[in-house]
Amino acid sequence: MSTIAPTSSPLLEGLNPQQREAVLYRGPALLIVAGAGSGKTRVLTHRIAGLLESREAWPSQILAITFTNKAAGEMRERVRHLVGTAAEGMWISTFHSACVRILRREAEQFGYSRNFTIYDSGDSRALIKRIIKDLEADVLGFTVASTAARISKLKNELADVESYARQANFNDPNEVMFVEIFRQYSRALSSANAFDFDDLISQTVYLFRAFPHVAAAYQKRFRHILVDEYQDTNHAQYSLIRELTKSPAELEPGLLAATEPASLTVVGDSDQSIYAFRGADIRNIVEFERDFPGAKVILLEQNYRSTQNILSAANSVISNNFDRKDKKLWTADGDGEKIVGYTGYSGHDEAQFVADEIQALRDKGVAYHDMAVFYRTNSQTRALEEIFIRSAVPYRIIGGTKFYERAEIKDAMAYLIAVANPADTLAVRRILNTPKRGIGPATETQLATFAEKNEITFRDSLRHAKELGLGPKVTGAITALSDLLDEAAALTERPPTAPGDGVPEVLSLLISKGGLLDALRASRDPQDEARAENVEELVAVTKEFQRNNPEGTLLDFLTEVSLVAAADDLDDQTGSVSLMTLHTAKGLEFEAVFLTGVEEDLLPHRMSAGEPGAPRRSAGCSTWASPARASDSSSPWR
DNA sequence: CTGTCTGTACTTTTT
């Protein structure tokens, strides 16, 4: 079936022929191979708008998936611009948000309850750390980082403990230990009514496979599925898409009116695959045509973002990759200025060069917010910050140590989680003695043992503090905390008394009565003043949340926070230079960019040595910057 | 049993 929309539609204006074709094509499967800066978001949003405008789909039948919340927000905004309020009914979200939405609705089907907690990588690591310590696995050489990576990798491959154990080599003591850690980790998660990041995807796939009637409901609902950054999908995400694009009738034979499978559009570019470390499997895009027979492939090679010099440099690097489909980006915008290379003597020297160049560009009329500095690792910011402060270059760091990763914020969040999901023992344990109330590890262990013996949650063991024969001071502290959590829980169960109340009210109660704020304010440590301010900032965040979502529950707030990434708040274009990793920079545009630390073992990073496409040797502290003053050789370099 | 102080080993990229 190929319906062709009128070619005079305003949706096609200003699009090149390939872009038009990508917007108009109708069929079961479409792969858009979109080079960097080739206008793929434009194509996707116009394609969605076209489906709505021609009445081929209702908003609720569209599922658009991106990798970051920022990309999702931008896409929603641009679709809204094209079609207005119809944009509200669509699911435009990240893989993780979409899965949470599904899981919250269906969790009861498989023994979870809908108020589950989402563990970020920090939480997972804390849990793994405790398990390794309990099992004394560290003497066998188990580290938190490697174990966490191993478990994550398995989950991305859709392996669970039992399936892994079935093929494990039990003569290898290392393997036996790993299975035990994996098993305890999985048990801890499910008894805490919690999912880690990887579970969000893999458990949704499991849900669809184990409960065909649930899968059928979503297969029938979503008629058009669009996936961005397809080259960065891992096996679990790929499987999710495959489940959603099955025909509902395949799974539910009793269904009389066999519904056609949803149409699938994926956009990607194997040259831009940067998430292999997280399990991204480039085969998903390379083998798309085999997976979806009859799929149409459209190439977008015209670049609208960069000058020819930059593209030529990029092409000459990328062309060294092996097993690569030939693709050459080009632009109609001319050669532009040369790329500048600079080799410094040290990180500081390099930072100084960047700062000087920024000021020079600024004098030539380039605004600070149109400039960006990229680096490979977050730790590289230190030298840059130091010099930028001294040189009076206004800057802001995107990503890095995030607000929500600060200890005091995690503490405050743990209070909220303990209220929303009392089964989350990790959260309850975290607040047990934060702020200090005289409940030490010994008391904690007693509570945990009591809980285990009586088969109740750790949270509920707090209610039985009197039965443990502890000192009166400790008993009183535990009971007070338990009562406070009950009081806060009661608050969430009644409608807020004043508009804007709700989550802020609960949080304020917990941090004031819980003593977190007072403890920080009373502290002699000068850093605690800033920490108290951060906690107050979190209250402001909840108020902002409640204003934007008057009906938003505590659970909604916790979900939003768990899934929000650092790059998401880039929007306010203040007059500052942006500093970020290469990974967060993906898909963004600036007038001038600096690429720092182009150096042995750093770019490419030494941890990636040995992966296919081995790193080449280089030396010194190098910066590549663009654009720079014009020069007239035919090479893109200066 | 808990809080504070001092020494040691880090630092890939993200949802």
Added chain:
DNA sequence: GTACAGACAG
């Protein structure tokens, strides 16, 4: 520059 573990005093 920093986060975390171990030692010791209250």
